[in-house]
Amino acid sequence: MVCEFLESFDFAPRPADQPVELDDPNHSWIEVSFCLAGQWHEMSLIEFVVHSGLYRVEELDTAIYTEGIHIAPRTTLLRFWQVISTRRFGPKLKSRASWITDFLYR
Template sequence: MPHPDDYVEDSDHLVHEITFRLASQEFGISLRDFVVHSGLYTQAELDTDIYT
């Protein structure tokens, strides 16, 4: 679901948008971190207007 036009990401309070279980342990990661770690985007690309 897209964010509203006035959405501002608070880097001090990251929401775990993706959760998963591995070896019976629950993990969470923000969507922003997921796309960087998976190689879909670079950190520099995330900081552009087109990403937001």
């Protein structure tokens, strides 16, 4: 089940101009999707972190949550790839984890 979860997990962050709706589950933005035990699940990031136990509901309005989760800029990710990989990264290249030289990062 762990392999199934990790293989299928997808995170698509909410656009910056999309407001966070904590009180209305009917209008939550789908940010996280994954398959577990053969069933697909889709939910907002807030729902995921609460259900998984990463944060409690009362922590969602604190700096530990709002400032702790961020996406690194693409330029930073590309520079990091150059440090850990033996080959170039590019939009037309099919990058592979086997190109990562350090087992910890792989």
